[in-house]
Each structure stands twice: as structure tokens, then as C-alpha cells.
Amino acid sequence: MSAFQTISTLPEGHTERNTCSQIQITSDGRFLFVPNRGHNSIASFSVDAQTGALTAAGRASTEAVPSAFSLDPQGKFVFGAGSATGRLSSHSIDAATGEMTPLATYDVGARPMWVLTTTLGE
Numbered sequence: 001m002s003a004f005q006t007i008s009t010l011p012e013g014h015t016e017r018n019t020c021s022q023i024q025i026t027s028d029g030r031f032l033f034v035p036n037r038g039h040n041s042i043a044s045f046s047v048d049a050q051t052g053a054l055t056a057a058g059r060a061s062t063e064a065v066p067s068a069f070s071l072d073p074q075g076k077f078v079f080g081a082g083s084a085t086g087r088l089s090s091h092s093i094d095a096a097t098g099e100m101t102p103l104a105t106y107d108v109g110a111r112p113m114w115v116l117t118t119t120l121g122e
Contacts, residue, residue, distance in 0.1 A: 026075030035066035057098035081112035
């Protein structure tokens with residue numbers, strides 16, 4: 001294996017410390033999401049179906065120190081847990097572009113470390 005692309009999850013010019021906690025890809029493989037701990041955002045990328053190359057699609061602010069996040073099974077929403085705030089942010093995902101729109105924030109308790117979304121019933 002070898003890298004074929006390097007792309008930043010941060011805005012141009014951002015120089016402060018940042019780490020990423022994980023990546024997730026929508027079930028249809030069209031979009032990839034990465035939380036930024038430090039910048040306190042989630043970055044989204046479109047994925048080229050032929051080459052796998054990424055193109056920046058957007059970035060949305062989230063709760064401080066997003067240690068965990070999850071996409072819903074249909075790839076319509078992303079949820080980010082802020083371990084520094086004990087809150088969970090929710091965003092809708094534009095199906096055409098991968099851009100995120102903030103929806104609501106929920107109190108979930110101290111230091112949330114995992115987010116799992118699922119479909120209940122039919």
C-alpha cells in the first residue's frame with residue numbers, strides 16, 4: 001500500500017494543534033467525514049467513484065473536542081460528541097454535495113466517547 005493523495009481536514013492557514021479521531025464513509029461511498037479535535041469541526045469530502053480521490057465538500061463547527069461521531073445508516077445525518085462539553089451536535093448532510101447544515105445540540109453527559117446511530121423498526 002502507498003498513499004496516492006494527501007488532503008487537509010483543516011481550513012487553509014490553520015496552524016493550531018489538531019488531531020483527527022476517526023473517519024466514516026456514507027453507505028453509498030460518495031462522502032467521507034472526519035472530525036477535527038482542536039479545530040472543533042467535522043470535515044466532509046466527496047469521493048470519486050473511479051479513483052477514490054477526495055475533494056473537500058465542506059466543514060461544520062461541532063462541539064469541543066469531537067472524540068466520537070457517527071453517520072446515520074442512510075447517510076442523511078452526522079452526529080458529533082464533544083468530550084469537552086458533554087454535548088452531541090447534529091447536522092443534516094446534503095445528498096448532492098456532502099455539505100453539512102447544523103440542526104440541534106443535545107446534552108448527553110460527561111465525556112461521551114462513542115456515538116452509534118441505528119434504524120429501529122421499519
